[in-house]
Amino acid sequence: MSQPIIVWFRQDLRLDDNMAVAACVEANAPMIALFIDDRQHERQAGAVSLWWRDQSLQALADELQRRGSQLILREGDAASQLNQLIDETNPQAVFWNRQYYAESIARDTAIKADLQARQINVESFNSTLLFEPWQIRSKTANTPFKVFTPFWKACQTHGIDTRIWDAPMQFLAPSKWPQSLALTKTNLPEGAHALDQWQPGEAGARKTLHRFLSENIHGYADGRDFPAKPAxxxxxxxxxxxxxxxxxxxxxxSAAPVSDNDQxxxxxxIGWREFSYQTLFHNPNLKTTCLQPKFEAFPWREGAEAEDDFEAWKNGTTGYPIVDAGMRELRQTGYMHNRVxxxxxxxxxKHLLIDWRRGEAWxxxxxxxxxxxxxxASWQWVAGCGADAAPYFRIFNPIIQGQKFDPEGHYTKRYIPELTGLSGKMLFSPWLAKSDLLENANVQLGQSYPKPIVEHDFARNRALDIFKALA
Ligand SMILES: Cc1cc2nc3c(=O)[nH]c(=O)nc-3n(C[C@H](O)[C@H](O)[C@H](O)COP(=O)(O)OP(=O)(O)OC[C@H]3O[C@@H](n4cnc5c(N)ncnc54)[C@H](O)[C@@H]3O)c2cc1C
Incomplete structure (x- = not known):
């Protein structure tokens, strides 16, 4: 039997259309599927995302088992774990799909050089993006695009490869399986009690796509802005x-009966996802540094009052119903609708003047x-300091946004049941409602639901003054 190939899974927890897996199958070699929980060289995923990953790894392990194979789990520094597995299994090659953030690029480059120096065949592939983040460049300046529309136009002109590689129903197994170790368990954070709507793993992903294509994509172009709709x-x-x-x-x-507009x-x-990855690749400090340097001088609020406001935002108790509904959706379900x-x-x-990096971390x-x-990239976009960012003077009015995008209030009331008795426009500004209306709706402002932590016009003008001074 030929020597095995180690396929190192990372951010590609699937068998279907996985280029590293495809290369192993094409080499007709037994596959040793490996996942390493490397907390030193990757930005540690947040608690809910780690929960997802663990479920997804289980789904991958089950699928591999159905196909005569196994998933080997290891924990610790990736280079040492990989070397240990190489000593145990004597592979002919190591394959993986590329990741695009600085820490993983540095780690992978060092591992590749080391393996090559030891005459071990090592190859990496693109299985995450439609295009490599260095591939699409402006023709005139030969630089990466900084604006989305021309970037996406150039991607389309280049042509999108839609050939799919189907994984086999059976994988070749090595003569002896190395040991797989249990990963440290992740505890779900407090309040995340509505995660059962999700089905992590490849089968869940395919089911989600098929449901979307048969039902919810119809009307996507308009419906995607309305959080109450499953659009x-x-x-x-x-x-x-x-x-x-x-x-x-x-x-x-492309093969589904979908209108041109929705498609x-x-x-x-999906193009925005590509754009975000190319922005990250060319700006490795995207998480810590504003793309537009003038924003580094922004006078973010700090101190006890700002901390209280930050807590109210995280807990969904700002007194602005559409904001609070979104923050509670996030806490309970691990998701928040894009508009929200x-x-x-x-x-x-903009209303609380709290550093976008703190919001990004939450x-x-x-x-x-x-x-x-x-x-x-999205946080920088909203802050106005990113690539092709929203202009600073676009300050969402949370009252009007609620009225416009949740006109029936179904979304807001789902997450703020204490406001169920309010209807119409008042739902989004309960402090403006007459006292008998509040009484009939069984709302005690300041008790059953908070008063707004900041007044909208005051906050808007305060933010505009600061942004203008920076511009
Ligand atoms: C402050 C903020 C933070 C965000 N954080 C994330 C994040 O951590 N992860 C994430 O995937 N998206 C993020 N987004 C983008 C967007 O909100 C989500 O991708 C979208 O809501 C996911 O729902 P969906 O899969 O139903 O989206 P759909 O509308 O069905 O979109 C399909 C896919 O396109 C991609 N996509 C959609 N919108 C964007 C976008 N604006 N930028 C980049 N890719 C996009 C996603 O992969 C998404 O799954 C963020 C947006 C904002 C404003």
């Missing part, structure tokens, strides 16, 4: 852990889809 794909956590390839999304969506809009969102993410993030940055901790590129 978006909810594929984000599946994409985060690589349980489905973006190529498959393109191939299956174009959905593809553009924008409103809640804008509120933290989302990182609580989102199942917390993604090293999408989360950071």
């Amino acid at each position: 978006t794909s909810r594929l984000a956590p599946h994409l985060r852990w690589g349980e489905i390839s973006p190529r498959r999304l393109f191939a299956e969506t 174009r809009k959905f593809f553009a969102e 993410r924008m409103i809640a993030a804008s509120f933290l940055i 989302f990182w901790e609580r989102l199942a889809d917390a993604d090293p590129a999408n989360n950071t």
